[in-house]
Amino acid sequence: MAERIRIKDIAERAGVSVGTVDRVLHDRPNVSKPAREKVEQALKEMNYQPNMYASALAYNKAYTFCLLIPKHESEAYWEEIEEGARKCEDQRRDFHIDLEIRFYERSNEDSFKAVSQEIVDAKPEGVIIVPSSLEVTRGFTDQLHQKGIPFILLDSYMPDLRPLSFYGQDSFCSGYFAAKMLMMLAGNEKEVMLMRQTKDGHVVSKQQDNREVGFRHYMHDHFPQIVINVLDLPLNGTRNEYQKMMAQYFDEHPATHHCITMTSKAHLVGDYLLKSNRRDVQIMGYDMVGKNAKCLREGSISFLIAQHAYMQGYYCVDTLFRAIVLKKKVNPVNYMPIELLMKENIDFYRRTQI
Amino acid sequence: MAERIRIKDIAERAGVSVGTVDRVLHDRPNVSKPAREKVEQALKEMNYQPNMYASALAYNKAYTFCLLIPKHESEAYWEEIEEGARKCEDQRRDFHIDLEIRFYERSNEDSFKAVSQEIVDAKPEGVIIVPSSLEVTRGFTDQLHQKGIPFILLDSYMPDLRPLSFYGQDSFCSGYFAAKMLMMLAGNEKEVMLMRQTKDGHVVSKQQDNREVGFRHYMHDHFPQIVINVLDLPLNGTRNEYQKMMAQYFDEHPATHHCITMTSKAHLVGDYLLKSNRRDVQIMGYDMVGKNAKCLREGSISFLIAQHAYMQGYYCVDTLFRAIVLKKKVNPVNYMPIELLMKENIDFYRRTQI
Incomplete structure (x- = not known):
C-alpha cells in the first residue's frame, strides 16, 4: 500500500505553508501563481492521490439528482430501474444525495416537454433521462448544457446530445x-x-x-x-x-x-x-x-x-455521484450485457450485483 | 433526504455531554451504564444512521487482507480473480486496505498447509481462501476461527467451515x-x-x-x-x-x-x-x-x-472491507450468474460491472 501523504509533507516539499497546500487541494482562491505551481509540482513528484471520500464528506454539500422516466404500472421494467436508482441513493446517503423521480407519458411529447421544463427550473445538480424522440429530447438537453447541468441517457443512446454517459442495451x-x-x-x-x-x-x-x-x-x-x-x-x-x-x-x-x-x-x-x-x-x-x-x-x-434494469438505475445514479461529488472520470458509453435466462439458470440471475 | 443529525442534537436530547455521545458512538470506554442507555434511547428515537464512511476514515487504521489462491499461468481464470481483487484494493485505497496475494500448488496439500500457516502467523484482519480438500482447509480455518479472523471461501463452497461469506458458481x-x-x-x-x-x-x-x-x-x-x-x-x-x-x-x-x-x-x-x-x-x-x-x-x-472471475475477486475483497471496516452485515452465500456467451453477445460481457 502506498504510504499516506500528509499535507505537512507536501507543504515542506513545496516550501509553502500548510494553508496554501490546503487552498490548492480544495481549489480555493487566494493562492499566488508561483505558490500554486510549487504545490502542483510537489503533488506530482510525491504521486499524491487525494482522498475523494474524505474531501466530499468534509465539503458537506447536498446534491439533488432528477430521474425522468415514463409512467408505468407496477412489476414493469421501469419499476426495476426506479428501485435500483433508489438503492444507490440510499447507499450514498452519507453524501447527502437526494434523488427526485419524475414521470412523463411515453407516447405524449407535450408531457415530456412539461415535466422536463420543471426539472430545468428546479436546477438539480445532475439529471438522468429516458429519452423521448431525438428532437424533443434535444430541446431539454440543450437547456441542460446551457446551464452546465450534466445528464445521463438511459435506455436509448443518442450521441448527438452529448450526454455525460449512457446506460442501456444495444x-x-x-x-x-x-x-x-x-x-x-x-x-x-x-x-x-x-x-x-x-x-x-x-x-x-x-x-x-x-x-x-x-x-x-x-x-x-x-x-x-x-x-x-x-x-x-x-x-x-x-x-x-x-x-x-x-x-x-x-x-x-x-x-x-x-x-x-x-x-x-x-x-x-x-x-x-x-x-x-x-x-x-x-x-x-x-x-x-x-x-x-x-x-x-x-x-x-x-x-x-x-438487461439488468435494476443495475441500470443503480449505475446511473452512481455515475452522477462519481462524476459530480467525487469529481471522477466516468465511462461515456455503457452497454449492458445481453444475458440469456432459462429455467436452468434463472435462480442465479443477480438482480443487484451488489 | 433525511436531515443530518448532529452529535450536539443527540447530546441535548439524551441530556449528556457531547463527549459522552462521542464515546458511545465509537464504542469507547468510560461511559456509565445509565448515560449509555440514555444515548442509545436518543439514537433510536432520532433514527440515527451512523456515517460509516466518515467513522472509518476518522479511525485511520490500516487493514491487511490475505488472498490464498492456486499458482497459475497468465491468461488463466485465477489471474482474473487476482485482477478483480487488486482493483477493489485500489478503489478502497482511501481506507488503507492492503491486499497480500499468496500462492499454493493446487495438487499439493503440503504446499497449502505451509502457505496457510504463514498467513496465520502474519495475523491479517481478513482472509480469502480458494480451498484445498475439505480436511486440509479445515486445518487452516479452525485456526482462523480461534484467532477471530474472518474468512471468505472463493470457488468451492464448504458450509461446514462456517465462512463469513462464499463467492462462486453452483x-x-x-x-x-x-x-x-x-x-x-x-x-x-x-x-x-x-x-x-x-x-x-x-x-x-x-x-x-x-x-x-x-x-x-x-x-x-x-x-x-x-x-x-x-x-x-x-x-x-x-x-x-x-x-x-x-x-x-x-x-x-x-x-x-x-x-x-x-x-x-x-x-x-x-x-x-x-x-x-x-x-x-x-x-x-x-x-x-x-x-x-x-x-x-x-x-x-x-x-x-x-462465471465472472474478475467480479468474484472484487466482491471478496469488498465483502471483507464492508464487514471488517464498515462493520456492515454481508450476504453469507453468493452464487455467481451462469452466463452464456456466444459470438453474438460476447462484446457486451461486462468483465468488471463497475
Whole structure:
C-alpha cells in the first residue's frame, strides 16, 4: 500500500505553508501563481492521490439528482430501474444525495416537454433521462448544457446530445442474438409469431423497434424461408381483448409453435397458452420482471433476455455521484450485457450485483 | 433526504455531554451504564444512521487482507480473480486496505498447509481462501476461527467451515445448464466428446468435477442414448502432446461433432481444430479468458459459460472491507450468474460491472 501523504509533507516539499497546500487541494482562491505551481509540482513528484471520500464528506454539500422516466404500472421494467436508482441513493446517503423521480407519458411529447421544463427550473445538480424522440429530447438537453447541468441517457443512446454517459442495451445486437437463440429451437419451422405492443399501429419504444430490426436482420440472412407473423396488441388494451386476439391468432395459425416478443409482456402470451392448455408453443421474451420469471419457472416461457434494469438505475445514479461529488472520470458509453435466462439458470440471475 | 443529525442534537436530547455521545458512538470506554442507555434511547428515537464512511476514515487504521489462491499461468481464470481483487484494493485505497496475494500448488496439500500457516502467523484482519480438500482447509480455518479472523471461501463452497461469506458458481447447476445448451446443437448426434484435464487420472478441481456430475445428470435424464467419450489431457502436458492426443481422438472418432470441457482450456481444442482444418466440430467451454474469447470470436468455440472471475475477486475483497471496516452485515452465500456467451453477445460481457 502506498504510504499516506500528509499535507505537512507536501507543504515542506513545496516550501509553502500548510494553508496554501490546503487552498490548492480544495481549489480555493487566494493562492499566488508561483505558490500554486510549487504545490502542483510537489503533488506530482510525491504521486499524491487525494482522498475523494474524505474531501466530499468534509465539503458537506447536498446534491439533488432528477430521474425522468415514463409512467408505468407496477412489476414493469421501469419499476426495476426506479428501485435500483433508489438503492444507490440510499447507499450514498452519507453524501447527502437526494434523488427526485419524475414521470412523463411515453407516447405524449407535450408531457415530456412539461415535466422536463420543471426539472430545468428546479436546477438539480445532475439529471438522468429516458429519452423521448431525438428532437424533443434535444430541446431539454440543450437547456441542460446551457446551464452546465450534466445528464445521463438511459435506455436509448443518442450521441448527438452529448450526454455525460449512457446506460442501456444495444438493441439491434440484442434482437439479432434473440433470433439466433429462437432459431436453435425453431430452425425447422415454417413460421413464427412476433407479438408487439403498439399505439395507432406503431411500436412506441425505440428500443423495441431496434430489437425487431436486429431480429429481422438475422432471420433475413439465415432463415429467409420462415414466415414472421405479426400480432399487434394495442398498448392500452384490456387483458380480455388480448385473450381474444391471441385466441383468434392461434386458431388461424395452427402451425405456429414459436413466439417472440421484444416487449416485457411475454407473460401475456404465456398466461394465455397455460389457460387455453396449448402446450406446443415456445416463447421468447424480454426482461426479468416478476410475471415473466414465474412463466419461465413454470415452463410457459422458454427464454428471457435480461438487461439488468435494476443495475441500470443503480449505475446511473452512481455515475452522477462519481462524476459530480467525487469529481471522477466516468465511462461515456455503457452497454449492458445481453444475458440469456432459462429455467436452468434463472435462480442465479443477480438482480443487484451488489 | 433525511436531515443530518448532529452529535450536539443527540447530546441535548439524551441530556449528556457531547463527549459522552462521542464515546458511545465509537464504542469507547468510560461511559456509565445509565448515560449509555440514555444515548442509545436518543439514537433510536432520532433514527440515527451512523456515517460509516466518515467513522472509518476518522479511525485511520490500516487493514491487511490475505488472498490464498492456486499458482497459475497468465491468461488463466485465477489471474482474473487476482485482477478483480487488486482493483477493489485500489478503489478502497482511501481506507488503507492492503491486499497480500499468496500462492499454493493446487495438487499439493503440503504446499497449502505451509502457505496457510504463514498467513496465520502474519495475523491479517481478513482472509480469502480458494480451498484445498475439505480436511486440509479445515486445518487452516479452525485456526482462523480461534484467532477471530474472518474468512471468505472463493470457488468451492464448504458450509461446514462456517465462512463469513462464499463467492462462486453452483457447479452442478452450471454443468446441467451446459448440457442443455450443448444438446440444442447436438440433440441428433450419436456421441459427444468430454475433454478433461487430469493428474494421475483424476480431475483435481472440485468445481470441474461437480460440473461434470451436473452435465452427466442432464444427459442421463434427457439423452441417455448419446455416448460421452472422455479425452483426458494430463495437467502438466505440453502443447505438442495435447495435439497428438487430439489428433488420435478425432481420427478414431470421426462421428464426434461436439466437444464440451469443464475446464477453461476449450481454446486448446479450438486451436487444434483450426490448425487441422476440421470445420465440423462445435465446442462448448468455460471462462472468459483471452484465448477462449478469441476462439469464440473466430468461430472455433460456439458457447462459453462465464462465471465472472474478475467480479468474484472484487466482491471478496469488498465483502471483507464492508464487514471488517464498515462493520456492515454481508450476504453469507453468493452464487455467481451462469452466463452464456456466444459470438453474438460476447462484446457486451461486462468483465468488471463497475
